[in-house]
Amino acid sequence: MSATEAINHTDHAQLEKDVGTPSPQNGGNGSNGAPMQPQMSAEEHEVARAAARFGYGPLAHVNTAEASLPPFGGEFQPGLYKSVENRKFANPAPLGLCAFALTTFVLSAINMGTLDIAHPNIVVGLAFGYGGLVQLLSGMWEMAVGNTFGATALSSYGGFWLAFAIVLTPGGFQIGEALGESSNDPSQFYDSMGLFLMGWFIFTTIMLFCTLKSTVAFFLLFFTLDLTFLLLGIAYLQRGPDGHPNANIQKAGGLFGFLAAFAAWYNALAGIADTSNSFFIIPVAHFPWSPTGRVRRGKTDRELA
Structure with missing residues (x-):
């Protein structure tokens, strides 16, 4: 028996010891006559076994040498949502995606x-609300x-829109006026806005790296x-001949x-639509190297090595 099989056998035995298994000889009672827990289904047994191995939550105490979990715990990416053990939550990702989409669209x-x-x-109103x-x-x-990924990404971009709204609020916080936005030389304001946007470019690049094992639709977002x-950011830092943000680059950024x-x-719809409310499921296309893509190809880690 290999080391991995021994670990799995030990986990399985410990889990049966914890939850109990009905015995046909004693009608489901233990050796002391006390009633034992009812037998779990295969799916419930697998969930409890995973919880015993990894701890609470989809990403808690993951031993990468023993198991390969889906990216982000299967939450903030398209597809059917699976609730947390012992608690039921709606999937919050589509709401955050829709909020981001409409504000970005305008x-x-x-x-x-x-x-x-x-x-x-x-x-301003959309960015605040x-x-x-x-x-x-x-x-x-x-x-x-x-x-963790969903909390970091959605909360950060929510903070971005709040910060952006604070800058744009007419007469409210007077950030633009303090940087000379309305003066004959608004270069300080444009440079500051350019640095602001370039900082968000760096953050988004970090988030982009974390989508490489997800879906094509999620990566494209x-x-x-x-x-x-x-x-x-480039449009504000490399301004046009008139001293204002480069119009052509700004339009490209808008595109x-x-x-x-x-x-x-699209990703929000893919996370909302399922067989209970839609006649069709939105395709999202998994990368061939992602866990789901590898399973669909029917290849093991040994075959891919």
């Missing part, structure tokens, strides 16, 4: 010059279900968002922001 449309709207002040507050709450709920922050918004909506 701002990106303005950055692209849609309807010749010159100032993005209409985004939907993209900011609601997305921040969904990030906190991701933390409640034990999903962070990829297009990453390009959005990069292009908008990728547009794509990121629709990618977020």
Whole structure:
């Protein structure tokens, strides 16, 4: 018997000792005559066994040498949602994705010059209420279900929209005025905004690396968002001849922001739609090297080595 088989055998024996197994000879009573726990189904047995091995939560105390869990615990990515052991939660990810998508859609449309709207002040309400507050709450709920990635990403982008709204609030916090936004030389404000956006580009790049074992749709969301922050940051730092943000680069950033918004909506729909409410399931396409992709190809780790 190999070391792994010995560990699995020990875990299995310990689990049966903890939960009890009915005996046909004694009608389900233990040796002392006390009633024992009813026999669990195969799925419940596997969940309890995983909980005994890893501890509470989908990512708690994972021993990578013994098990390979899905990325992010299977929460903040498209697909059917599985609730936390002993508690039932709705999937908070689609709410956060929708909040991000709508706010990004409006701002990106303005950055692209849609309807010749010159100032993005209409985004302030969305950034405070939907993209900011609601997305921040969904990030906190991701933390409640034990999903570190979802909590970090959704809470951070909720904070981004709140910070962006604070900067844009007319006459409220006077950040733009203090940096000379309305003066003849708004270069300080543009440089500051450029650094602000480039910082979010770095953060999004970090998040992008964590999607490489997820789905294609999920990866494309962070990829297009990453390009959005990069292009908008460049537009503010490398301004045009008129001293204002480079219009062409800003429009390109708006285009990728547009794509990121629709990618977020797509991922949200993939997380909401199931057989209980939809006639079709949204395809998300798993990477061939992801755990799900490897299982679907029917190859083991030994075959891939």
